[in-house]
Amino acid sequence: MRGLTRTGDSRRAALLAGALLGGTVLAGLLGGCTRPPQDDLRLTPLPTLTLQGEQLLVTGAGPLRVTCDTPAGPVVHTLTQAGQVPVPPGAVACEASRPGHAEGRVTVPLSSAPPPTPSTPTPLTPIPPAGRAGLDTPTPRGTLRVTPGTLRLGQREVWTVTADLRGLDGRPAPDGTPVTLIASSGAERLRAVRLTVNGVARWQLTPSTPGPFSFTAQSGGWQARAAAVARTGVLGGQPRAVFTGRILTLGPLRWQDGALPDDGTPVRLRALTRAGTVVWSADVTVAAGQVRAEVPQVRGAVTLSAELAGSEVRFTWP
Amino acid sequence: MALRPRSRAGRATRLKRLAFVLVVLGSVGGTLGALLLSAQVFDRLSRASAQVDALSLARRPASSATLGWQAAPPGTRQPDGLTLEDLRQAYLLAFSELTYAHGSGDTTGLPGRFGGRALQEAVAATTPRTGALVLDWGHRATPLGLLDDRTFRLQDDLWTLRALPGPDGWQEPVVRRETRSVTLQQSGRVWRVTHWRVTEWRAPQTRPSPPLPLKGWRAVTLKDWSDWTRDEWTGTLRRVRRAGLNPVALAMPDVPTLNTGRALRLGVRLARRAGLDVVVTFGAPLTLESLPSRVTAGLQASGALALLPGPLPDSSLRTAQAIRVLRAAQPLPLVTEGAPVRTEVRAMIAGTVTDASSVGTITASAAFRLPAAPRLPWKQAGFLEAASALPDRGWLSPSLDALTDTGGGLTPLGRALLRR
Numbered sequence: 001m002r003g004l005t006r007t008g009d010s011r012r013a014a015l016l017a018g019a020l021l022g023g024t025v026l027a028g029l030l031g032g033c034t035r036p037p038q039d040d041l042r043l044t045p046l047p048t049l050t051l052q053g054e055q056l057l058v059t060g061a062g063p064l065r066v067t068c069d070t071p072a073g074p075v076v077h078t079l080t081q082a083g084q085v086p087v088p089p090g091a092v093a094c095e096a097s098r099p100g101h102a103e104g105r106v107t108v109p110l111s112s113a114p115p116p117t118p119s120t121p122t123p124l125t126p127i128p129p130a131g132r133a134g135l136d137t138p139t140p141r142g143t144l145r146v147t148p149g150t151l152r153l154g155q156r157e158v159w160t161v162t163a164d165l166r167g168l169d170g171r172p173a174p175d176g177t178p179v180t181l182i183a184s185s186g187a188e189r190l191r192a193v194r195l196t197v198n199g200v201a202r203w204q205l206t207p208s209t210p211g212p213f214s215f216t217a218q219s220g221g222w223q224a225r226a227a228a229v230a231r232t233g234v235l236g237g238q239p240r241a242v243f244t245g246r247i248l249t250l251g252p253l254r255w256q257d258g259a260l261p262d263d264g265t266p267v268r269l270r271a272l273t274r275a276g277t278v279v280w281s282a283d284v285t286v287a288a289g290q291v292r293a294e295v296p297q298v299r300g301a302v303t304l305s306a307e308l309a310g311s312e313v314r315f316t317w318p
Numbered sequence: 319m320a321l322r323p324r325s326r327a328g329r330a331t332r333l334k335r336l337a338f339v340l341v342v343l344g345s346v347g348g349t350l351g352a353l354l355l356s357a358q359v360f361d362r363l364s365r366a367s368a369q370v371d372a373l374s375l376a377r378r379p380a381s382s383a384t385l386g387w388q389a390a391p392p393g394t395r396q397p398d399g400l401t402l403e404d405l406r407q408a409y410l411l412a413f414s415e416l417t418y419a420h421g422s423g424d425t426t427g428l429p430g431r432f433g434g435r436a437l438q439e440a441v442a443a444t445t446p447r448t449g450a451l452v453l454d455w456g457h458r459a460t461p462l463g464l465l466d467d468r469t470f471r472l473q474d475d476l477w478t479l480r481a482l483p484g485p486d487g488w489q490e491p492v493v494r495r496e497t498r499s500v501t502l503q504q505s506g507r508v509w510r511v512t513h514w515r516v517t518e519w520r521a522p523q524t525r526p527s528p529p530l531p532l533k534g535w536r537a538v539t540l541k542d543w544s545d546w547t548r549d550e551w552t553g554t555l556r557r558v559r560r561a562g563l564n565p566v567a568l569a570m571p572d573v574p575t576l577n578t579g580r581a582l583r584l585g586v587r588l589a590r591r592a593g594l595d596v597v598v599t600f601g602a603p604l605t606l607e608s609l610p611s612r613v614t615a616g617l618q619a620s621g622a623l624a625l626l627p628g629p630l631p632d633s634s635l636r637t638a639q640a641i642r643v644l645r646a647a648q649p650l651p652l653v654t655e656g657a658p659v660r661t662e663v664r665a666m667i668a669g670t671v672t673d674a675s676s677v678g679t680i681t682a683s684a685a686f687r688l689p690a691a692p693r694l695p696w697k698q699a700g701f702l703e704a705a706s707a708l709p710d711r712g713w714l715s716p717s718l719d720a721l722t723d724t725g726g727g728l729t730p731l732g733r734a735l736l737r738r
Contacts, residue, residue: 074450174445191506194429
């Protein structure tokens with residue numbers, strides 16, 4: 001009897017569970033078929049754009065995008081709410097829109113600045129940038145490094161000039177800050193502009209003349225100096241000079257450590273008279289450690305001079 | 319019931335527990351490391367992808383004569399021809415570098431092309447990355463002369479386009495015709511743009527296009543003509559004319575070479591001399607990015623009958639804007655294909671090319687684009703039958719060799735299509 005009751009209970013429980021499951025499935029299906037609730041229709045006011053001196057006053061709801069067209073392309077500001085943005089220099093027109101709702105944009109045409117007078121061309125030295133991305137920070141500080149301190153010419157060595165630029169708060173200068181880098185010695189002056197990445201502007205260069213070089217870095221009101229020396233690549237031993245007809249073959253040329261100069265290293269050949277006057281010269285390059293040049297008939301030449309990476313060797317003119 | 323004293327875990331058990339904890343910690347650490355590494359790899363990959371996309375935009379077709387010098391004002395000191403070419407290259411490369419910097423966010427090349435205030439403005443406009451599309455074309459520059467040995471000024475009349483990235487493509491495209499006053503300065507034997515200002519700008523003026531009667535088209539497509547000699551042009555055009563085909567559709571190559579522009583001009587001139595019309599066709603879809611190449615081809619093929627700028631990818635506002643700009647920037651009437659044209663720009667379309675399946679929509683200003691003839695012999699009979707049954711409308715064939723043989727005689731397909 002008890003066994004029968006237990007069987008009936010379990011059957012009832014199974015029926016109840018089945019009914020519950022069926023009800024859940026049915027409710028799910030009915031719920032899935034019902035129309036999803038529709039969003040309420042909301043009217044969002046269009047943004048407005050007003051020019052106030054050098055600033056643009058932007059009003060409107062939600063995130064706003066202000067795009068000003070300049071000769072260098074669009075300058076884009078994204079605002080989380082209404083506010084002011086500076087007018088970039090040379091802007092032709094500015095637009096305000098809500099991102100993703102391009103049809104509701106408003107435009108303000110701007111008068112562009114007159115061109116510079118011909119008598120005062122813009123200087124090449126960059127002026128401290130102003131405007132976005134924190135570029136209007138006060139005079140930054142930084143360091144200038146040049147490695148290696150002594151460079152041997154003609155031996156695949158390059159100077160790496162590193163300007164590490166930081167703001168007064170010690171944080172790296174914003175990416176893209178231009179830094180003017182100048183390397184100069186008595187006879188040579190090299191110049192480049194590099195932009196900072198993580199506060200560092202880097203320049204690699206190879207000088208062509210030996211001697212002490214001074215390095216200058218400028219960015220805005222910041223300036224730093226450094227020095228390094230380029231040493232002559234000293235040739236090891238006296239190379240052979242052979243004339244075959246009018247072809248002069250010079251070499252093999254070797255540095256003091258026995259290595260051949262790189263192919264393409266420039267060599268200046270000169271024929272000198274007894275008084276030291278240059279009567280002929282030619283610029284050639286090294287190929288497989290040798291130099292070949294076609295030499296014309298030179299009257300009065302007594303010495304042949306070959307200058308390579310600041311190192312000079314002299315031979316008797318044959 | 320007496321409680322059993324809790325037995326202390328043996329050394330082996332403790333070692334097992336320690337190993338288990340170490341394995342769990344190692345797995346968690348490894349997962350975190352893998353996540354960090356994959357995030358960095360993804361970041362680098364996406365940056366490299368943006369740079370590659372921007373580079374393809376910034377690269378100009380070699381064939382495009384994108385800057386033409388106008389007459390210099392009298393009494394100005396002008397540079398020699400070589401320097402003028404250096405200036406032209408430097409000025410156009412400045413635009414290309416700007417396009418690249420906007421697209422990629424990589425500003426390292428800007429100091430090589432800009433100096434002074436123009437460099438600051440270029441850096442300010444491209445940092446942080448805007449992802450904007452910045453294009454230019456149709457430069458007509460007036461050399462205002464050298465102020466000193468290292469300073470040159472010019473006035474440029476050009477077209478510019480800019481659009482911002484959006485979730486489903488470019489948004490808010492703006493096209494202008496601008497007049498710019500530009501100063502370039504030489505430093506270290508390199509000319510750089512140091513100052514530029516837009517002195518005047520206007521919106522492009524579009525005009526409607528009269529419909530072209532495409533009903534009479536018996537057009538044939540010529541491909542790979544960039545390096546053709548005059549004899550090759552003359553021979554091919556004679557073959558086309560003898561077969562009674564007209565117009566000639568010159569398919570632009572995917573990668574134009576330096577010769578493409580010259581060959582296009584020569585082909586149009588020789589075809590007109592032979593009494594044939596020319597249409598210039600593009601295979602890739604018409605997009606905002608592809609506008610400069612279409613405009614350049616339209617200008618180079620001056621005197622041609624029409625321009626087929628490629629299938630329209632969709633009927634969006636963006637595509638309508640591209641049609642409007644293309645109509646305003648070059649002289650040839652436009653014949654479109656692909657997606658339907660929006661009503662607001664329908665007046666700017668001179669005709670339509672459709673595939674043969676949509677016969678019901680064919681009108682007098684529409685033509686069929688014939689599919690390529692099948693190569694399998696048992697399919698050719700059916701194709702010939704279908705070609706013979708085509709209604710009497712204009713058509714555009716993909717190949718000359720399918721219609722005529724080298725001797726000038728018609729092939730079976732040519733006879734079927736030309737009803738001979």
